[in-house]
Amino acid sequence: MTDWTDPDTFAQALEHVETREKGNCFEDFAEGDVIEHDPGLTLTKWGNEAWMSQTLNHDPAYWRPDAAADRGFEEPPIHPDYLTAATLGITVEDLSEKGGYFLGRTDVRFAQDAVYPGTHMSVESEVVNTATSSSRPQYGIVSWRTRAKDLETDDLLMSYERTNMIPRREPLETDGGATATEEDDDNDLPETFVTPEGGYFEDFADALEIADEENGAVAYRHERGRTQDDVTVAQLPLATLNTAKQHHNVDVMADSPSGDIVTYGDVTRSTALGHARSDERTWREVGFDDESFHTFVTPGDTVYAFTRVLSADDDASQDTAGTVQFQHIAFNQDDVPVYSGTRTAEIQKRSN
Numbered sequence: 001m002t003d004w005t006d007p008d009t010f011a012q013a014l015e016h017v018e019t020r021e022k023g024n025c026f027e028d029f030a031e032g033d034v035i036e037h038d039p040g041l042t043l044t045k046w047g048n049e050a051w052m053s054q055t056l057n058h059d060p061a062y063w064r065p066d067a068a069a070d071r072g073f074e075e076p077p078i079h080p081d082y083l084t085a086a087t088l089g090i091t092v093e094d095l096s097e098k099g100g101y102f103l104g105r106t107d108v109r110f111a112q113d114a115v116y117p118g119t120h121m122s123v124e125s126e127v128v129n130t131a132t133s134s135s136r137p138q139y140g141i142v143s144w145r146t147r148a149k150d151l152e153t154d155d156l157l158m159s160y161e162r163t164n165m166i167p168r169r170e171p172l173e174t175d176g177g178a179t180a181t182e183e184d185d186d187n188d189l190p191e192t193f194v195t196p197e198g199g200y201f202e203d204f205a206d207a208l209e210i211a212d213e214e215n216g217a218v219a220y221r222h223e224r225g226r227t228q229d230d231v232t233v234a235q236l237p238l239a240t241l242n243t244a245k246q247h248h249n250v251d252v253m254a255d256s257p258s259g260d261i262v263t264y265g266d267v268t269r270s271t272a273l274g275h276a277r278s279d280e281r282t283w284r285e286v287g288f289d290d291e292s293f294h295t296f297v298t299p300g301d302t303v304y305a306f307t308r309v310l311s312a313d314d315d316a317s318q319d320t321a322g323t324v325q326f327q328h329i330a331f332n333q334d335d336v337p338v339y340s341g342t343r344t345a346e347i348q349k350r351s352n
């Protein structure tokens, strides 16, 4: 009788059987397709606190009832970064489990009302664009508009548009990508860099005024760094039901462009944002645009953050805050940018 567990026999069996595949290839997406993501997810206090603690998002309003009440919340709410990561996590099984990297995201917007633990989410995505990658014939580039809603009330919780490289079933003949253009090494970095004196709205507004007078920029780095480990690389994405092999299958990833598992893009950006928020009085997150992931973050890499303050506006949803626009850049231990994006946030005013 055949012993199926004999290594030679088993190797032959593996060669002959079909693999029950997961996920979709580039060819499976057509513009206008709407995909309802089945897993759903209940946003829990545990998931929220695990995400916030490990990404160094330690704003007390998301941890302590008294600090939450001071901010006008009924109880410590779900953090916007965890909401974003959980929304994207649920979509991975349908959109990107096949592999291919998260390239960027824009138009990230949150509902005005806070989201609380216990909220059941339903998430759907629409294919908004499919494109050929001229430099990487094994991949196409797909963009989706994703919306997360409260399953019970149908209220919109957040939405964004994201772009990924997605493997093709059949590699394409291409021209091998654009020919290298002459590098433009002119940079227009200013001579003066101003650091705000504190983290209140007025500190950012004053720093912008000083920078303006001196033809400088408000730009600074944050001291904290977070080295990537098993918790950040594998555990946090899995806790959002993100099934992308990039984060937990070392065997498959050894053969991929990164050669290793990589940190979930939302962990990288949330960690950098956590560093930035530790130097400011965040009141409320409004949205993010032009987010890009420039290169891989792998286990052992350390994520640091750099901030530029772009503008400060006295208006906000409440008198207690003003609105500040930032550009945040996450970078690694070799000072190489790994993520960048603009962020609009309401920042508490000193007078309150």
Ligand SMILES: CC(C)(COP(=O)(O)OP(=O)(O)OC[C@H]1O[C@@H](n2cnc3c(N)ncnc32)[C@H](O)[C@@H]1OP(=O)(O)O)[C@@H](O)C(=O)NCCC(=O)NCCSC(=O)C[C@](C)(O)C(=O)O
Binding pocket: 088, 092, 096, 097, 100, 101, 102, 103, 104, 105, 132, 133, 134, 135, 136, 141, 163, 164, 165, 177, 178, 242, 244, 246, 257, 262, 263, 264, 265, 266, 291, 292, 293, 294, 295, 296, 297
């Ligand atoms: C992927 C790498 C190797 C390609 O690096 P490269 O040097 O080969 O090329 P590139 O020029 O940066 O980009 C390749 C193509 O993508 C295009 N492209 C680029 N960005 C955008 C964008 N925003 N929107 C639209 N298109 C974009 C770009 O124009 C180019 O088109 P071409 O082939 O026709 O010339 C490099 O960019 C890289 O290492 N990026 C970091 C990727 C990463 O680590 N992402 C986060 C982790 S993966 C993840 O979180 C997964 C997730 C969340 O679980 C899940 O989606 O399932």
